[in-house]
Amino acid sequence: MTEPDAPGADARTDGRTASGDRPVLVVGGTGDLGGRVVDRLLARGKRVRALVRPGSDATRLERLGVEVVRGDMLVPESLDPAMRGVSAVVSSAIGYSRRKKGDSLRTDFEGNRNLVEAARRETVPRFVLLSILGCDLAPQVPHFWAKKEAEDLLEQRGVPFVAVRPGAFLGGRSGGFLANSVRRGRVFRMMPPGVRITFIHPDEVARALAEATEESIGLNQRIDLGSDRPLSTEELAQTLTAVLGRTVKPGGSGTLHFMHFFARFSKSMRDYSAMFDFFATGKYIADTTLQAKLFAPVPTVEDAARKMVQEAGLG
Ligand SMILES: NC(=O)c1ccc[n+]([C@@H]2O[C@H](COP(=O)([O-])OP(=O)(O)OC[C@H]3O[C@@H](n4cnc5c(N)ncnc54)[C@H](OP(=O)(O)O)[C@@H]3O)[C@@H](O)[C@H]2O)c1
Numbered sequence: 001m002t003e004p005d006a007p008g009a010d011a012r013t014d015g016r017t018a019s020g021d022r023p024v025l026v027v028g029g030t031g032d033l034g035g036r037v038v039d040r041l042l043a044r045g046k047r048v049r050a051l052v053r054p055g056s057d058a059t060r061l062e063r064l065g066v067e068v069v070r071g072d073m074l075v076p077e078s079l080d081p082a083m084r085g086v087s088a089v090v091s092s093a094i095g096y097s098r099r100k101k102g103d104s105l106r107t108d109f110e111g112n113r114n115l116v117e118a119a120r121r122e123t124v125p126r127f128v129l130l131s132i133l134g135c136d137l138a139p140q141v142p143h144f145w146a147k148k149e150a151e152d153l154l155e156q157r158g159v160p161f162v163a164v165r166p167g168a169f170l171g172g173r174s175g176g177f178l179a180n181s182v183r184r185g186r187v188f189r190m191m192p193p194g195v196r197i198t199f200i201h202p203d204e205v206a207r208a209l210a211e212a213t214e215e216s217i218g219l220n221q222r223i224d225l226g227s228d229r230p231l232s233t234e235e236l237a238q239t240l241t242a243v244l245g246r247t248v249k250p251g252g253s254g255t256l257h258f259m260h261f262f263a264r265f266s267k268s269m270r271d272y273s274a275m276f277d278f279f280a281t282g283k284y285i286a287d288t289t290l291q292a293k294l295f296a297p298v299p300t301v302e303d304a305a306r307k308m309v310q311e312a313g314l315g
Pocket of ligand 1 (some may be wrong): 027028029030031032033034035051052053056057071072073074091092093094095097098099100103107111130131132133165166167168169173174175
């Protein structure tokens, strides 16, 4: 673990050092998607710094040569040193995935607010927020709304930002539930028959986030991210059948009913069940016009399905 640059070493104080010399801070770099972002940034030749909670395992990051600064989104004063002198911040960190005992939506609301305020104090020139597709349309889904509030706060506080809003991950750790159902020849049903949503592979999300740290991507925009077309559960089953060369059927509604039932007893289940209700409205669909312009090419759903199958060892 190394110390961040001292305040006096901040390149912005003399304006001569190119932003490429300054590190990009990743918040959430120990996570599944966050780890992919770190890999993409390093592949682009960036210096990477990561904000990692005290006690969390940073071995992988350290092995990759990432500068690790300890801090916690829920401890405001721990954030400024990590943000000092960076060319950009990328945040994919969340509490709603409940990786650690005690994690909660507090991270998504209060923690994100703390990050934005620290970025303002440190005059961070670019804040790339991993948001969620349709977050502004879903006040009833707490983890969606937390992203919408974070986007708005960045704008209100004058922190230059790029908000990247992907659809549902086809692949990666959070797509593991889906991969497990495919292993049994079924596609876990996330929406009623015929309703389509946007899917994307997490590697494509990481690629866009890394690109969004570059000056070529204009500031203060909210960018939907998806594949070439949305899919219903039935169409996803057909796509996976074609990719795998064996029959995958659309699943029944059992898991959704189960989730709705347990939503009465668990805050976390309520959050997810509200999300599935939102999916059912048919509004979780990306407009990929900006994505095509900024992060071309827009991947196909077949690309995403192939990667998911390969990654999960389903082939
Ligand atoms: N899954 C989907 O379909 C979907 C769709 C749209 C958008 N997204 C977005 O994609 C991202 C998924 O990220 P992921 O897969 O990397 O999540 P993850 O594996 O659950 O990792 C969460 C990360 O947040 C960090 N973190 C949690 N609380 C923190 C705190 N208080 N202070 C600092 N760091 C903290 C964790 O660090 P520790 O190592 O300390 O635990 C970890 O690095 C999220 O932003 C999510 O909203 C997902």
